[in-house]
Amino acid sequence: MMPPKVPPLTPQEFELFRAFIEKACAISLDSGKMYLLETRLRSIVLETQSASYGDLYRRLKEQTSPLLRNKIIDAITTNETLWFRDQAPYTVLQEVFLPEMLAQVRKGRQRVRIWSAACSSGQEPYSVAIVIDEFCQRAGQGALMPAQFEIVATDISTQALAVARLGAYDEVAMKRGMNDSHRARYFKQNQRYWIVDPKLKRMIQFREFNLQNEFASLGQFDAILCRNVAIYFSQDFKVNLFEKLRRSLVPGGLFFLGSSETLLYINTSFKPRLHKNSTYYVA
Numbered sequence: 001m002m003p004p005k006v007p008p009l010t011p012q013e014f015e016l017f018r019a020f021i022e023k024a025c026a027i028s029l030d031s032g033k034m035y036l037l038e039t040r041l042r043s044i045v046l047e048t049q050s051a052s053y054g055d056l057y058r059r060l061k062e063q064t065s066p067l068l069r070n071k072i073i074d075a076i077t078t079n080e081t082l083w084f085r086d087q088a089p090y091t092v093l094q095e096v097f098l099p100e101m102l103a104q105v106r107k108g109r110q111r112v113r114i115w116s117a118a119c120s121s122g123q124e125p126y127s128v129a130i131v132i133d134e135f136c137q138r139a140g141q142g143a144l145m146p147a148q149f150e151i152v153a154t155d156i157s158t159q160a161l162a163v164a165r166l167g168a169y170d171e172v173a174m175k176r177g178m179n180d181s182h183r184a185r186y187f188k189q190n191q192r193y194w195i196v197d198p199k200l201k202r203m204i205q206f207r208e209f210n211l212q213n214e215f216a217s218l219g220q221f222d223a224i225l226c227r228n229v230a231i232y233f234s235q236d237f238k239v240n241l242f243e244k245l246r247r248s249l250v251p252g253g254l255f256f257l258g259s260s261e262t263l264l265y266i267n268t269s270f271k272p273r274l275h276k277n278s279t280y281y282v283a
């Protein structure tokens with residue numbers, strides 16, 4: 001049987017979706033991304049039996065439930081992620097951040113808060129939780145406890161968050177950065193899936209959150225990871241985003257970008273720091 005035909009995306013239809021996506025999630029698509037948009041939305045055009053991309057847009061505007069809107073956002077966002085991505089931020093957490101937190105806990109601090117601000121399917125916050133758990137074990141009985149940590153993990157994609165909350169990963173996902181010793185210690189196999197240890201889950205609160213929102217409701221953090229997401233945003237939005245992130249950190253709080261990202265050409269009051277050749281930032 002021939003696959004059903006979808007009329008090609010027209011420049012006018014591209015413009016309608018481009019404007020919708022920028023407003024809905026700040027992702028900035030220039031005209032070079034027409035093919036990307038067309039391929040990512042094609043299955044939704046078919047699934048909704050829309051006659052064209054324009055027809056899909058009309059349905060989107062007429063829908064009162066967020067289902068179609070969420071489906072389109074899920075299709076447009078790039079949820080690519082892996083365990084211990086780039087390693088560098090995890091080394092800084094282990095060698096710089098956690099020793100400082102341990103010293104502060106010894107002086108009476110009660111809680112430590114970390115935000116994974118575009119957590120995708122959860123590999124980033126679970127990797128942070130593993131680093132914390134290992135550090136606490138090394139620090140010795142009662143010195144620092146996983147229960148003192150709160151990791152807030154947010155993303156706009158409902159689909160990616162559903163995987164993160166479930167904490168079940170197939171072999172392909174596990175092969176992307178999870179070593180054998182962590183796999184044996186923090187996962188249990190259940191048929192095709194590897195299920196994350198509930199003790200890591202207890203450290204994390206997953207929440208649907210759009211980085212366009214105001215951040216005050218999330219409170220203040222001691223460290224924030226906002227990695228491999230700002231690359232999709234316009235320059236103006238980035239400037240505003242980094243300023244809001246800085247204000248969400250306590251003075252001296254640490255900030256981490258992806259290894260291919262930099263604040264070099266962005267006017268922020270973050271101070272860059274170098275640890276073993278990798279850059280992180282201090283509020």
Ligand SMILES: C[S@@+](CC[C@H](N)C(=O)[O-])C[C@H]1O[C@@H](n2cnc3c(N)ncnc32)[C@H](O)[C@@H]1O
Pocket residue numbers: 024025026027077078079080081082085117118119120121124154155156157160209210211212226227228229232258
């Ligand atoms: C490429 S992933 C990065 C995941 C992880 N931080 C890492 O470095 O591996 C980018 C994530 O940003 C999320 N995202 C895109 N726009 C967003 C927005 N406006 N608000 C919140 N999350 C957003 C996507 O859903 C996606 O899961």
